[in-house]
Amino acid sequence: MKKLLLILAALSFNSFAEIAVIVHPSNDSALDEKSVARIFTGKMKSFPNGNQIIPVNLDNSQAATSEFNEKVLKRSESQLKAYWSKLVFTGKGTPPQSVANSEEVLKLVSTNPSVIGYIDASKVTGDVKVVTKF
Amino acid sequence: MRTNAYLATAICTLLAHGSAKADIDFTGFASITAGKVLSGDGVPHYDVPPTFLADYPIVSAYSEDLSFKQESLFGLQVKATLSDGLSATAQIVSRGADSFDTTFEWAYLSYEINDQWTIQAGKKRLPLFYYSDFYDVGFAYVWLRPPADTYTWQVFNYNGINALYSGHVGDWSISSNFYTGKEESENNRLLSQFFFIEPTTEIWKDIFGAVFNASNDWLELRFTAMTYTNERFRSGVQQTWGGKTERDGTFLGMAINATWGDTFLLTEINQLELDDDGELDSLMVSIGHNFGTFTPYLSYSKLDQTGDYLDGSPISDGEDHDTTSVGIRYDFHPSAAFKVQYDVVNDNSYEYAVAGDSKALTFGIDLVF
Numbered sequence: 372m373k374k375l376l377l378i379l380a381a382l383s384f385n386s387f388a389e390i391a392v393i394v395h396p397s398n399d400s401a402l403d404e405k406s407v408a409r410i411f412t413g414k415m416k417s418f419p420n421g422n423q424i425i426p427v428n429l430d431n432s433q434a435a436t437s438e439f440n441e442k443v444l445k446r447s448e449s450q451l452k453a454y455w456s457k458l459v460f461t462g463k464g465t466p467p468q469s470v471a472n473s474e475e476v477l478k479l480v481s482t483n484p485s486v487i488g489y490i491d492a493s494k495v496t497g498d499v500k501v502v503t504k505f
Numbered sequence: 506m507r508t509n510a511y512l513a514t515a516i517c518t519l520l521a522h523g524s525a526k527a528d529i530d531f532t533g534f535a536s537i538t539a540g541k542v543l544s545g546d547g548v549p550h551y552d553v554p555p556t557f558l559a560d561y562p563i564v565s566a567y568s569e570d571l572s573f574k575q576e577s578l579f580g581l582q583v584k585a586t587l588s589d590g591l592s593a594t595a596q597i598v599s600r601g602a603d604s605f606d607t608t609f610e611w612a613y614l615s616y617e618i619n620d621q622w623t624i625q626a627g628k629k630r631l632p633l634f635y636y637s638d639f640y641d642v643g644f645a646y647v648w649l650r651p652p653a654d655t656y657t658w659q660v661f662n663y664n665g666i667n668a669l670y671s672g673h674v675g676d677w678s679i680s681s682n683f684y685t686g687k688e689e690s691e692n693n694r695l696l697s698q699f700f701f702i703e704p705t706t707e708i709w710k711d712i713f714g715a716v717f718n719a720s721n722d723w724l725e726l727r728f729t730a731m732t733y734t735n736e737r738f739r740s741g742v743q744q745t746w747g748g749k750t751e752r753d754g755t756f757l758g759m760a761i762n763a764t765w766g767d768t769f770l771l772t773e774i775n776q777l778e779l780d781d782d783g784e785l786d787s788l789m790v791s792i793g794h795n796f797g798t799f800t801p802y803l804s805y806s807k808l809d810q811t812g813d814y815l816d817g818s819p820i821s822d823g824e825d826h827d828t829t830s831v832g833i834r835y836d837f838h839p840s841a842a843f844k845v846q847y848d849v850v851n852d853n854s855y856e857y858a859v860a861g862d863s864k865a866l867t868f869g870i871d872l873v874f
Contacts, residue, residue, distance in 0.1 A: 405676065405722075414671065414678045416620040431839065445722070449798070449836040456645040456873045459532055460582060461638040462594055462615055462625060463669065463680075 389492035390439050393476070393499040395484040398422075402502045408443050410487060412454065413464040426467040427479055427488040433472065435491045442505045443489075527585040533874050536643045538576040540567045540867030548858040557850065557865035560650055561657040563602050564694050567865055574601030576650060576869070580610075580641055590617030598641060610641070610662065626666040632682055632716055633658060635727055635760040635773050643871030647771075647834050649846040652789040652806030654828050655773055659695040660709045663688040682716040699859075701739055708736040714756075727760040735779070747815030752780035767795040783812020783820045798837065804830040810857065824857040826850060841872035 392407050394400065400418040402410075409415040410426050418424055429436045431448055440446055446454065458464030470476055473490035480486045481498035492504055545555030557567040565575040580598040587593075596611035613627025630638040636651040640661070643650070650656075665686015672679050687710045696705035714731030732755050737744040746752045758775040771791040778784050786809050793802030810823025832846030845868035852861050 408722075409673070409678070414673065447795075447836075448839045449842070450795075452840055452873060453645045456534065456642050457639045460534065460580070460596065460642045460645075461630070462611075462613065463671075465530075 388434065388438060390435055390442065390489050390505045391492040391495050391501045392487065392489045392503050392505075393480050393495065394487050394502055395480060395482075396498070396500045397484050398487075398500060398502075400502065404443060404503065404505070407487075407503065408445075411439075411444060411467060413458060413466070423485050424487060425483065425485045427476055427486055428467045428469040429473065429476060429489065430469050430471050435473070435489060439489050439505070527587050530584045530586070531581065532584070533579070533581040534642045534644060534872065535579045535874075536577055536641075536869055536871045537573070538643075538649065538867060538869030539571060539573045540575065540865060540869075541571045542567050542569045543864045543866055545569070545863030545865070546852075546861040548852070548861045550855070551858065553858075553860055555863060556860040557848065557863045557867075558699075558860040559653055559848075559865075559867060560602075561653060561695050561699075562659055562661045563600065564698050565602050565650075566699075566860065567867070574604075576867070577601035578641060579605075582611075590623075591615070621670055621672050623669040624666070625669065628662060628664050629667065629684075631661055631663045631688070631712070631731075632684070632714070633661075633729065633731060633756060634758060634775065635762075637661065642873065643844075643869075644840070644842055644873045647793055647800055647802050647844075648791070648804060648830065648832060649844050649867050649869065652791070652804055652828060652830070654806040654808040654826055655775060655787040655789045657787070657808060658777075659693050659707055660688050660690055662690075663709070663712055665712065676721045677719050678721070680718045683714070685711075685713050687712060696737075703740045705740075706738040708738075709733045710736065723764050725760075725762040727758075727762075729756070729758045731756040746781040754779040769793055769795075778812075781815045783810055783814070783823060785810045785824065798835060800834040800836075802830075802832055802834070804828075804832075806830075810854075822854050822856040824859065825853040826859055827853075838872075840874060841870055843870050844868060 400420060406415060410424055416424055437448060440448060440451055444451060455466040473494045476488035476490050477496060477499060480488050495501055542555045542557045547553045547555045555569055559565040559567060559576060567575055578598060578600045580596060582596045584592055584594045592615045594611065594613055594615060595609060597607055598610045599605045599607040611629055613625050613629055615623060615625045617623045632638045634656055636646060639645050640651060663686040665684060667682055667684035670681040690707045693705050693707040696707055712733040716729045718727045735752050735754055736750060743750050755778045760773040763770045773789045775787045776784060789806040791802055791804035793800050807827035809825050810820060813819050828848055828850045830846055830848045832844060835843045837843055848865050850863045852858050
């Protein structure tokens with residue numbers, strides 16, 4: 372019984388996993404939910420300090436991706452694909468590059484002050500700075 | 506036409522020599538659509554059999570026999586990104602309505618001056634209506650195709666230059682597009698095959714247009730204006746209007762889209778004033794709701810021609826048709842959607858009848874890759 376409760380607790384914790392939006396430690400930008408949504412829909416291209424923004428997506432197979440899409444971008448995977456199709460095929464925008472897993476996001480964010488990414492909050496390390504959590 | 510060939514060559518050259526630093530991306534879209542007229546009157550006095558004209562510019566005309574080729578298409582986009590904000594893009598589209606002949610629909614260079622401004626030059630889609638420039642990408646919208654009564658204009662590409670702006674004011678994202686150019690459409694499909702039944706060259710020149718778009722997280726507003734000068738040759742003979750070989754047109758449009766949670770409303774209202782054709786007003790209203798991967802929708806669209814001919818006599822029986830549609834989109838895959846739609850068309854004009862009344866069923870799959 373105890374075991375079952377633990378499993379249930381782990382499962383429910385998983386489905387409400389917190390998402391951390393991360394940047395390079397030197398990046399002092401304050402970003403709210405709307406700014407993050409704007410960055411990942413191609414509407415904001417520079418940080419408040421003037422540096423170029425390179426957003427990095429997590430692969431669609433990762434749980435954090437659908438969590439981020441639903442919570443922050445307020446769109447399902449196919450709605451997001453429809454949104455980007457409209458921009459890509461009219462020459463008005465390009466979706467962020469996707470990488471395979473959180474380790475790759477951490478590597479890119481910790482080595483490039485322009486990169487912004489999101490990962491499961493439990494995977495954050497000291498090499499990156501958390502701007503906000505959802 | 507020659508300009509297009511040059512552009513295509515220029516882009517191919519860029520692609521070939523860009524290997525030094527160019528990133529080359531291939532993306533694409535496809536639609537496999539089938540449909541038929543369930544019942545229809547046609548236009549007996551113009552020898553038009555029962556027809557559902559699903560798409561005016563491409564002349565996707567369904568008959569009482571099931572057809573898979575009217576709206577099926579395959580598009581491939583190649584984008585070469587060079588350094589310093591420069592890129593070259595070509596879009597090659599193969600349409601069932603053209604027996605799958607392949608043509609360059611877009612071929613342009615794009616230069617990002619800064620975060621706000623981008624200059625583009627080449628062959629592009631004329632951004633008249635809200636859905637004009639991604640009309641071929643069915644996956645990007647809910648219906649089988651944007652409502653036909655609204656999307657009736659025979660010219661849909663142009664060669665020219667445009668400046669795109671994007672920025673934001675508070676919570677509003679702002680984007681604008683300013684464009685100018687020309688299009689010479691030889692053997693224009695709609696005019697040659699449907700209206701005049703003779704080879705017709707349609708020229709739109711001195712095109713000047715602007716689009717202004719503002720959106721926040723639930724509301725989107727789009728305003729547009731465009732002016733152009735029209736010349737037309739039917740079987741090589743230049744047409745005149747009120748004794749002149751040229752006539753002017755002015756297009757105005759507004760679109761308002763709203764989202765409340767999973768419910769959405771899409772609207773568009775447009776007006777074209779064209780010498781000797783009076784005033785053509787069109788509107789479209791659609792409403793839908795996302796139930797997870799299923800999105801049922803209802804839609805109504807209408808076009809109505811009024812006003813006077815250049816000699817002062819009234820256009821008493823102008824073009825007048827409307828369509829009521831009901832359909833459902835099913836996102837069975839993150840990159841593919843199945844759609845089925847039922848359309849009821851009323852064609853109310855005798856003199857300017859287009860395809861007559863009809864009831865039609867169309868269904869298909871749209872995908873992007």
